[in-house]
Amino acid sequence: MSDTDSLLPCPFCGSNPQVYSEEKHDGCKMFEVLCDNPDCYGSTAIGEKDNVVKSWNNRPIEDALRAELQQAREALQKVVDIFEIWEMEGTPAEGQYELCQIARAALATEKQG
8 A cells, every 4th residue: 555545635625645755864754745736735744654644634524524414314314214104104295205305316416426
């Protein structure tokens, strides 16, 4: 596995990052992750390799949004599941069919994306 295999794309422009290393005067190697896009200034602090990779990949806002999106998917799936039960029982009320179609379309769009 290369250094860049474990790196997420640049959070600012989506380009691929690279790990750069420099040997200091005391013989220690210091690392930095930089975006390959010359028009982007995405980078991490200089430090030990594991720390700069972890820092580059730290995306708390994205993680929170993924969790929220998953909750929304689960809620939509519950709507579809409930409607299918009502449909089997022959008791869907007015408006429920349209709501279910919207939920199904949203779930299908998410699976395609």
